[in-house]
Amino acid sequence: MGAPENDEAPGGHQITGGHLVARALRAEGVDAIFTLCGGHIIDIYEGCLDEGIRIIDVRHEQTAAHAADAYARLTGVPGVAVVTAGPGTTDAVTGVANAFRAQVPMLVIGGQAARRQYHQGGLQELDHVSLMKPITKFATAVLDTERIPELVSMAFREAFNGRPGPVFLEIPRDVLDAGVDERDVVFPQRYRTTGRAHGDPVLVQEAADVLSRAKRPVVLAGSQVWHARASDVLAELAEAVQAPTYLNGAARGSFPRDFELTFNRSRRPALADADAVLVVGTPFDFRLGYGRRIGPKASVIQVDLDASELGHNRDVDVAIAGDAKAVMGQLVAASDRRASTSPWLTALRATEAARLEADRPFLTSDAVPIHPLRLAREIDDFLLDDSYFIGDGGDVVTISASAITPRRPGHWLDPGPLGTLGVGTPFAIATKTVMPRADVVCLFGDGAFGCTGFDYDTLIRFGLPVVGVVGNNAAWNQIRFGQIARYGKGERGDAANLLDPTRYDRVVEALGGYGELVTEPDGIRPALDRARESGLPALVNVMIDPDVYSSGTQNQTMYS
Secondary structure, eight states: OOOOSSSOOOTTTTEHHHHHHHHHEEEEEEOOEEEEOOOHHHHHHHHHHTTTTTEHHHHHHHHHHHHHHHHHHHHHHHHHEEEEEEEHHHHHHHHHHHHHTTOOOOOOOEOOGGGHHHHTTTOOHHHHHHHHHHSSEEEEEOOOOGGGHHHHHHHHHHHSSOOOOOOEEEHHHHHHOOOOEEOOOOOOOOOOOOOOOOHHHHHHHHHHHHHOOOOSSSEEOOOHHHTTTTTHHHHHHHHHHOEEEOGGGTTOSSSTOTTTTTTOOOOHHHHHHHHHEEEOOOOSSGGGGGGGTTTTTTTEEESSHHHGGGGGSSOOOOESOOOOOHHHHHHHHHOOSSSSOOOHHHHHHHHHHHHHHHHHHHHTOOOOSSSSHHHHHHHHOOOTTTTEEEESHHHHHHHTTTTOOOOOTEEEEEEOOOOOOOOOOHHHHHHHOOOOOOOOOEEEEEHHHHGGGGGHHHHTTTEEEEEEEEESSSSOHHHHHHHHHHOOOTTTTTTTTBBBOOOOOHHHHHHSSEEEEEGGGGGGGHHHHHHHHHSOOOEEEEEOOOOOOOOOHTTTTOOO
């Protein structure tokens, strides 16, 4: 027999597991991964380099997981964190749990000891799959190199199955490093639907009739509105039913600032007095008092992608399972406004105006230490029309939420219902990775900054300029208030909730960024301007009043 006509060996081209991972990620549209290196996962890096996938290496795996979460929120493409075995995977757990509660599709790939070393005590060997199962949509080990693309596509499909969420794959080192004949590998191409789930037409019409008859309707829109990229349809719906609309979570920024049906400060009385409430894409969790903040006489319509959320924690009159954009479009088409809502809108606008006037002395306060609302107002004035705002903190972010308004859909990022501190720097890394030219402003509590603030090193290494602001009250104030209320001032009231007024600005300067301390209110805006103009990852450390608390903290609504 003669030699083969081509240069390839008769067995075909050999490809390793890490390259198969990278090719599967590229097929999903992933163009960057977030990682901290480890010997179990290095072949994935080589595959990513060959596939043109950027490798963003961070200083802690929690940062990698949070960054993957934000990547998914911003792009609609699942974010990917690649972490090593043992502590690499356990360090990522908080980020995975946060994405699980926030309904964010992302993939975490964890390393593992070689199969031949299972149950022998291999380096960093741990049962990661059992650890991840309660906080993921899907978690499994990949035991055959040839099946890597199949299981990656399966994981992505599960990430979007019903309510989106994170998924996890554990891949042993020898599975990643092994070479297999490429002809023996199946590369799935069309493995999940891109369609939208519409609501039952009968239920949609019933809901539309309720809203059309209502004299005091309210629309409350949550994160699924942004995930469905449905801001335009939400505006159409608000206008069709002439309802005041309140935005929750990632839905913030869905409307222009001058949209006449956007309301903010009157949410609690509106929900209590409404005769019909449409809740779209947000659960009846602690943020809604488990549904109890909606008046008992209101007709409640709930729309959610996950049928298990419908009627969860309180009864609803019309429960519609479906995609937020699809169902709201159906409601717009079915709406037939019959009752005037003008008196209702006028009353709520008066409430909004009165509450703004009550806040105005604090928004313009010249007090020292600086009032948190003065800081929030300065940040809001500082935002550009296309700025991305990230909130990472407890009470300082809660206080600021009424004063800081993103200008565009998807330009507000916060942890979501798990209330995780430490998302700020990772979310900033992801935002600048996705959109290098974007203006990014992040407000930290001083406690939150301590969680992942050292990853400013990553921002600096990759040349990702952002403007960070620490509201520094030298305390974990959201906890401190309740502790003092229970045990009184002094040793018991202050136990474990006080910090030092640390010069976090100098920490960032030492890493190679720009830092500045602000102690006077009239110094806030000039410092913010200098931070942006520096062209560096920057941190403005603002000393704020430790004895000012949000109304939610004072009422302890997060626990009631």
